[in-house]
Amino acid sequence: MTTKTGLSRSPTVLTILAAVGFPISLYLIFVATPLDAELGFTQKIFYFHVPCAWITYLAFFVGSGSGVAYLLRRSRRWDHLAHASIEVGTVFTTLVLVTGPLWARPAWGAYWVWDARLTTTFVLWLIEIAYLLLREFVEEPEKAARFCAVLGLLGALDVPVIHFSVVLWRGLHPEAVVLSPRGFASGLPADFLVALVVSLATFTVLFGVMLSLRYRVLRATEQIDYLRRGAG
Amino acid sequence: MERHFHARLRPVAVFLLLSFSVVFASGQAWAGDARVGDVTLWRNAHFVVAAYGAVWLGTVLYILRLLRRIAALERDIARLQADQKRTSS
Numbered sequence: 407m408t409t410k411t412g413l414s415r416s417p418t419v420l421t422i423l424a425a426v427g428f429p430i431s432l433y434l435i436f437v438a439t440p441l442d443a444e445l446g447f448t449q450k451i452f453y454f455h456v457p458c459a460w461i462t463y464l465a466f467f468v469g470s471g472s473g474v475a476y477l478l479r480r481s482r483r484w485d486h487l488a489h490a491s492i493e494v495g496t497v498f499t500t501l502v503l504v505t506g507p508l509w510a511r512p513a514w515g516a517y518w519v520w521d522a523r524l525t526t527t528f529v530l531w532l533i534e535i536a537y538l539l540l541r542e543f544v545e546e547p548e549k550a551a552r553f554c555a556v557l558g559l560l561g562a563l564d565v566p567v568i569h570f571s572v573v574l575w576r577g578l579h580p581e582a583v584v585l586s587p588r589g590f591a592s593g594l595p596a597d598f599l600v601a602l603v604v605s606l607a608t609f610t611v612l613f614g615v616m617l618s619l620r621y622r623v624l625r626a627t628e629q630i631d632y633l634r635r636g637a638g
Numbered sequence: 639m640e641r642h643f644h645a646r647l648r649p650v651a652v653f654l655l656l657s658f659s660v661v662f663a664s665g666q667a668w669a670g671d672a673r674v675g676d677v678t679l680w681r682n683a684h685f686v687v688a689a690y691g692a693v694w695l696g697t698v699l700y701i702l703r704l705l706r707r708i709a710a711l712e713r714d715i716a717r718l719q720a721d722q723k724r725t726s727s
Contacts, residue, residue: 421701428694436687454693497700501693508689612697619704626711633718 417622420614427608434601448512453601455505457609458498462530463565464613465495470562473555482628485551488558489541490620494613496534503531514578521577526568533561 435453442449472488475481506524507517518524537557544550572581594602 432690451689454690505689505693615701616697616704619701619708622708623704623711626708626715630711630714630718633715633722636722 417615417618420611420618424608424611424615427604427611431601431605431608434604439597439601445513448509451505451509453605454609455502455509456602457606458501458505459527460606461498461609461613462495462502462527463569464610465491465498465617466530466558466562466565468617469495470555470558473558476551477555482547482551483625485547485555486621486624486628487617488551488555490617490624492534492537492554492558492561494616494620496531496538497616498609498613499527499531499534502527510578519578521579522571522575523568523577523579526564526571530561530564530568533557533564537561 431453435450439450439453441447469488469491472484472491476484476488506527510519511517537554540553540557541550544553571577572579
């Protein structure tokens with residue numbers, strides 16, 4: 407049993423990339439990109455609200471995909487990857503639910519409305535919390551892995567509902583500007599788009615760093631359990 | 639099970655604390671019937687920068703915490719492997 411895998415070796419490169427991407431994205435967001443004519447400085451939240459939402463989707467696809475791989479192959483590595491991905495995803499979903507209201511208050515005059523996009527995102531966050539609780543309170547690791555893989559799949563079903571909720575049910579939340587039905591980033595000025603793409607890339611790399619570190623912790627913890635059982 | 643629930647959720651709690659501090663602060667700034675046009679650039683800038691700071695600070699703290707945990711776990715693994723080798727020889 408070993409903890410050294412491609413995923414566990416990758417953080418150094420990813421950490422350097424994130425460390426480089428972070429100041430560049432901040433420069434683009436705060437210096438290079440002009441202020442929005444209507445929302446002013448508040449619109450700058452867009453550059454981390456949208457990447458956080460993207461990471462929420464990505465984390466759930468990685469998590470539920472790994473959960474399915476675990477159900478098919480019964481390899482603990484897949485289960486650890488699913489666990490790490492959903493856990494890191496929970497942090498980003500929390501950030502989506504915090505940055506959204508920050509932006510909503512000046513834009514809509516209210517921190518929270520029970521709009522379809524907001525409600526379905528909140529449901530996803532509850533599923534993530536349920537996933538983490540299930541991990542903690544089911545004693546048998548194999549059983550926890552099985553239950554969580556199924557719950558992860560249920561959560562993954564919510565992701566397309568979140569994305570298309572703004573099209574299916576008209577509410578206050580604006581339509582997607584990046585993966586828009588009218589084409590990629592349609593209607594977004596070029597300088598706004600550059601800042602957004604750099605921010606998306608930085609957050610994706612950051613997700614990679616957090617995922618690989620969390621994965622290493624889970625692998626190492628299991629290795630310790632294995633060694634202790636062997637010693638006992 | 640040795641991993642404690644509270645310890646496992648501590649990073650999430652740090653994020654929540656930081657994030658809700660920002661929400662609270664923004665509530666202070668935008669209290670009342672303030673509309674977009676009423677919010678001054680300084681106030682907007684102040685809270686957007688605070689939000690960015692909270693996110694990035696939380697991220698750095700989370701990563702540092704994970705790195706420390708990995709280092710501690712790897713020390714434990716090395717110690718247990720050495721113990722096993724000693725026992726078997």
